[in-house]
Amino acid sequence: MTPEPIQLSITNICEGGVPEVFMREVRAVLENIADINTSPDGKRKITLVFEFEPTADRRSATVSFQCSSKTLTVEAKVGTIYFAKRAGRIEAFASDPRQEVLFAEEPTKSPIKQ
DSSP: OOOOOOOOOTTTGGGGTHHHHHHHHHHHHHHHHHOTTSOSSSOOEEEEEEEEEEOTTSSOEEEEEEEEEEOOOOOOOOOOOEEEEETTEEEEESSOTTSOOSSOOOOOOOSSOO
8 A cells, every 4th residue: 555645844844844944943033133233123024935946847846945044133222331541542441540549449349258
């Protein structure tokens, strides 16, 4: 007895690779949503594209697919850096080196006794 032909589905088209590639893009979208440097308001998008190229006799077709995601870019952050010339070289600082520090942080001591 001849086995029944396998009906086409999303899980077996293109040698069964669609679910794996789709899940890879889902993970990329989820990581982008969880990234605090991206906007929580923007929409993310996953696109599956299947292209069918039939043979001349129309009895079969070659199928290819692409899966892509559109995620949000990291939001721009703005900050200030300060320059000072020391020993003839320009250096950059996160705080103004000409201003005194009012509340200097104490060096933390290790909780482990030696």
